[in-house]
Amino acid sequence: MPDNRPIYALIPACGTDTHAELALMAEARKLADRRGGHAHVLMAGSDTEHAVAQARAAGLDHAWHMATPIDLQVHQYVDVFATALQTPGLADGLREALVLVIANPDNEALAGALAARLGGAPLGRCTGFVFDEPGGIAAQRSAYGNRLDITLSANAGPAIAAVRPQAQPSNQDRPTEIHSLEACDARAAYPVNTVPRTEPHAALEGASIVVSGGRGSGEAAFPALYELAAKVGGAVGASLPAVDAGWAPVTRQIGISGKYVSPHIYVAVGISGTPQHLAGIDPHTRIVAINKDADANIFNVAQIGVVAEWQSLIPALIQALEISPAR
Known part of the structure; x- marks a missing residue:
């Protein structure tokens, strides 16, 4: 009623x-x-x-x-x-x-x-x-x-x-x-000091596509992940183990102890899919999982899953985007 x-x-x-x-x-x-x-x-x-x-x-x-x-x-x-x-x-x-x-x-x-x-x-x-x-x-x-x-x-x-x-x-x-x-008179603005970003790569905040690497990807994957993210107009993220290993800065950590992201697409490369990591991803986000472990939990929440080594897939994706750039 x-x-x-x-x-x-x-x-x-x-x-x-x-x-x-x-x-x-x-x-x-x-x-x-x-x-x-x-x-x-x-x-x-x-x-x-x-x-x-x-x-x-x-x-x-x-x-x-x-x-x-x-x-x-x-x-x-x-x-x-x-x-x-x-x-x-x-x-x-x-x-x-x-x-x-x-x-x-x-x-x-x-x-x-x-x-x-x-x-x-x-x-x-x-x-x-x-x-x-x-x-x-x-x-x-x-x-x-x-x-x-x-x-x-x-x-x-x-x-x-x-x-x-x-x-x-x-x-x-x-x-x-x-x-x-008529808008009321609001309190005064807080003083803000703007610090310019020194990192050349796109920031996670507001990214519509995030390409993220985990323990299973290894350090060697991250240059390729940055390249793929740049091709699709996205940003690079990382799991806690990848950040702890020094493969990515803490500013790119996603998860319960890192940042919360809400892109349209989240590409998880070598990420197992622990609850702590998934807590940093908006539930509406579409997850594309790439992992060599067919039993990885990430496949339970992914819309698209590929069982593969990143070395055989990410370079091919980059090459395909060079032939037909993303729009």
Whole structure:
């Protein structure tokens, strides 16, 4: 039975990743239709016209826009959004709302701080939602290196979740009400000293493709992995044993004691697939595993698996990309 409770999408610095922003709005619309409620988007940024066009394309019921600089820091966005969500129209359904942000480190920090400010429930990075008749929310998450699915219940206060949206606009013929809000004065920005990167290779942060090496690849594989990553516009990662062996710097370590990555494709070369390593990979990421051990655990979570020595496969991939460059 519909409970008419709303879904809110929050987008700081709108216009910086238009594909993900439109997907988040479409996700809000899809969940609102499932729940029988309304879908809102609250955006902060400088490009009002584009933000409004996105909201209309997603078929949202209401679009709220605040004109702000695109370089605000996380704590400043917390101030801006917390104040905006208390305004009439947004505050009316906030206590029963599910609030969504695009999953990335800054947005997840924003979601947690915003939940604390609003007395809500921080759900973290979620993969799905179930709504019950009294209006409760059950959020599904992965844990222990994607080996376990857990469910979190939120029955009071706004529930705030980070998602990696995959939905596409359904071209619904819905009128979108457009609202402009005056952004509040946020706290001062923290001083930041920018240190230029000295490493010539692409950084892991934000990479859509990651080529990662492990104990099974050996030190000799890493020059080839860097070359392959460069060919496909990706970045190189490494498992803890590879970093401990000195084959890759600690800045490239992926796993529970390293970095968390969420590329579209993760190429795991000579990586066994321990829970500690898999905990550093987004559950939505498609894994391509290359390992000479046919019984390696990595094959249990990979979409594509190849039992082979890297020496027989990686150079062939590089050569194929030279003949037909990746687009």
